[in-house]
Amino acid sequence: xxxxxxxxxxxxxxxxxxxxxxxxxxxxxxxxxxxxxxxxxxxxxxxxxxxxxxxxxxxxxxxxxxxxxxxxxxxxxxxxxxxxxxxxxxxxxxxxxxxxxxxxxxxxxxxxxxxxxxxxxxxxxxxxxxxxxxxxxxxxxxxxxxxxxxxxxxxxxxxxxxxxxxxxxxxxxxxxxxxxxxxxxxxxxxxxxxxxxxxxxxxxxxxxxxxxxxxxxxxxxxxxxxxxxxxxxxxxxxxxxxxxxxxxxxxxxxxxxxxxxxxxxx
Amino acid sequence: xxxxxxxxxxxxxxxxxxxxxxxxxxxxxxxxxxxxxxxxxxxxxxxxxxxxxxxxxxxxxxxxxxxxxxxxxxxxxxxxxxxxxxxxxxxxxxxxxxxxxxxxxxxxxxxxxxxxxxxxxxxxxxxxxxxxxxxxxxxxxxxxxxxxxxxxxxxxxxxxxxxxxxxxxxxxxxxxxxxxxxxxxxxxxxxxxxxxxxxxxxxxxxxxxxxxxxxxxxxxxxxxxxxxxxxxxxxxxxxxxxxxxxxxxxxxxxxxxxxxxxxxxxxxxxxxxxxxxxxxxxxxxxxxxxxxxxxxxxxxxxxxxxxxxxxxxxxxxxxxxxxxxxxxxxxxxxx
Numbered sequence: 355x356x357x358x359x360x361x362x363x364x365x366x367x368x369x370x371x372x373x374x375x376x377x378x379x380x381x382x383x384x385x386x387x388x389x390x391x392x393x394x395x396x397x398x399x400x401x402x403x404x405x406x407x408x409x410x411x412x413x414x415x416x417x418x419x420x421x422x423x424x425x426x427x428x429x430x431x432x433x434x435x436x437x438x439x440x441x442x443x444x445x446x447x448x449x450x451x452x453x454x455x456x457x458x459x460x461x462x463x464x465x466x467x468x469x470x471x472x473x474x475x476x477x478x479x480x481x482x483x484x485x486x487x488x489x490x491x492x493x494x495x496x497x498x499x500x501x502x503x504x505x506x507x508x509x510x511x512x513x514x515x516x517x518x519x520x521x522x523x524x525x526x527x528x529x530x531x532x533x534x535x536x537x538x539x540x541x542x543x544x545x546x547x548x549x550x551x552x553x554x555x556x557x558x559x560x561x562x563x564x565x566x567x568x569x570x571x572x573x574x575x576x577x578x579x580x581x582x583x584x585x586x587x588x589x590x591x592x593x594x595x596x597x598x599x600x601x602x603x604x605x606x607x608x609x610x611x612x613x614x615x616x617x618x619x620x
Numbered sequence: 621x622x623x624x625x626x627x628x629x630x631x632x633x634x635x636x637x638x639x640x641x642x643x644x645x646x647x648x649x650x651x652x653x654x655x656x657x658x659x660x661x662x663x664x665x666x667x668x669x670x671x672x673x674x675x676x677x678x679x680x681x682x683x684x685x686x687x688x689x690x691x692x693x694x695x696x697x698x699x700x701x702x703x704x705x706x707x708x709x710x711x712x713x714x715x716x717x718x719x720x721x722x723x724x725x726x727x728x729x730x731x732x733x734x735x736x737x738x739x740x741x742x743x744x745x746x747x748x749x750x751x752x753x754x755x756x757x758x759x760x761x762x763x764x765x766x767x768x769x770x771x772x773x774x775x776x777x778x779x780x781x782x783x784x785x786x787x788x789x790x791x792x793x794x795x796x797x798x799x800x801x802x803x804x805x806x807x808x809x810x811x812x813x814x815x816x817x818x819x820x821x822x823x824x825x826x827x828x829x830x831x832x833x834x835x836x837x838x839x840x841x842x843x844x845x846x847x848x849x850x851x852x853x854x855x856x857x858x859x860x861x862x863x864x865x866x867x868x869x870x871x872x873x874x875x876x877x878x879x880x881x882x883x884x885x886x887x888x889x890x891x892x893x894x895x896x897x898x899x900x901x902x903x904x905x906x907x908x909x910x911x912x913x914x915x916x917x918x919x920x921x922x923x924x925x926x927x928x929x930x931x932x933x934x935x936x937x938x939x940x941x942x943x944x945x946x947x948x949x950x951x952x953x954x955x
Contacts (some may be wrong), residue, residue, distance in 0.1 A: 363708040388729035455725030464714040
């Protein structure tokens with residue numbers, strides 16, 4: 355009997371696992387880019403909207419915002435890129451994987467759960483970062499929109515946003531009963547809240563709509579990125595960070611409680 | 621009964637060979653609903669073992685517990701010598717088992733080669749991707765996307781994903797469901813080759829011919845428990861029950877003039893039902909030689925596995941309906 359026949363305990367093998375995570379991320383990325391239409395729609399949506407809004411109203415102002423709309427839309431659609439990738443598309447993708455039995459097959463492979471989830475998170479983080487970079491480059495090169503003013507806080511906001519919206523995306527995927535319902539349920543919630551939270555037009559602070567959407571993390575990620583991108587005085591990005599992180603904890607809790615590898619077919 | 625001990629995981633504990641699978645009084649319930657009841661069986665290394673039963677009998681639940689995918693409610697289970705519910709050894713265990721799921725589960729945008737390459741990377745000693753592509757007969761489709769494969773080709777790819785890790789123990793959950801006859805035969809050939817190479821196979825099926833073609837031993841699951849087990853040729857007393865001796869009635873001979881009681885069936889054939897086929901054949905062939913008759917189409921037909929299966933399951937259903945179910949939990953195991 356060789357030593358290789360003896361059961362090895364533990365699901366974490368230290369540094370030797372790092373290449374395996376990188377390899378899984380590579381295949382997650384490959385899977386994303388092998389569907390070029392889906393990839394183009396995911397990546398291109400925020401870019402197209404930046405072009406539309408910047409072209410039509412970048413010099414416009416509203417009396418309750420100390421910046422013009424050109425400086426508003428670029429960080430706002432960077433926030434959209436993060437939320438779309440890490441919440442909307444991720445949640446639909448997770449439901450489809452579960453219902454197709456892909457999660458079950460991976461569960462029955464030697465790939466540890468933590469490695470799979472890490473690869474999924476990194477994969478969607480890469481897609482979110484691509485969108486953010488494209489939007490910022492487009493704003494700077496195409497419309498002379500400059501920022502971020504506070505790079506450290508801006509990046510921190512992005513990281514917390516990606517982590518929290520990924521947790522929420524996984525969380526909401528666990529309550530969607532089947533693949534047919536995934537798109538309508540997730541997208542309805544997402545696009546209504548995105549619109550009400552001020553993605554397409556700034557919502558005046560203190561208004562009833564601002565108060566309502568202030569309970570949700572979407573408005574806080576938009577405001578947090580707009581404020582840190584422009585260095586608007588008198589704002590509190592830490593409060594935004596706290597709300598986003600709290601929702602991330604809720605998402606993680608729901609994910610852990612309701613996670614299922616098997617199709618629900620509900 | 622084959623009981624190879626030369627497999628790559630031929631581990632021994634206190635001098636005894638550890639079976640590939642050991643199940644004792646396994647139970648699984650979901651609230652008040654019983655999915656598996658007091659199931660016991662063993663699968664020896666190198667053996668092809670079939671769990672036969674209708675839909676809802678508990679086959680998939682049993683296999684999923686053995687794979688470590690589902691927790692059990694009671695009983696003892698060991699897969700390749702470890703408890704599959706023990707999270708600390710699950711990663712190790714999953715490097716040694718292969719699984720073919722009941723339903724297709726392959727990403728649609730990967731090519732055949734890409735998905736096999738990805739999964740090969742999960743295992744310490746995988747088969748070569750090209751070897752598996754050849755084994756599953758998809759060489760010409762290796763660079764096609766999975767979504768462009770036919771249902772049967774996707775099913776074969778699923779089998780390929782089950783064997784890519786070069787497993788010691790392969791779980792096949794209804795592996796030929798959805799395949800055409802030639803696809804079934806090819807899959808059977810593949811399973812036979814794997815078994816000949818020392819891979820232990822545990823398959824679930826509701827096809828009798830699949831059991832006859834592949835299994836060294838079979839257990840019949842019905843109503844969430846095992847109602848019988850044995851070899852396909854002996855299960856349910858198949859090897860000692862009545863047989864039918866059949867031949868064409870010679871010209872000029874009447875049924876009444878035959879040396880043993882017989883009855884005329886359709887098409888001019890004679891059928892003799894007996895549990896003493898040796899004596900009947902002796903009397904019959906002796907008479908034919910003495911009288912100079914040819915017994916054209918002479919054959920001895922044993923009761924089919926399907927008949928045995930239906931008898932076992934209908935009997936168990938009747939006993940259950942009468943509330944006098946006397947089937948011993950896990951009875952006949954290892955007989």
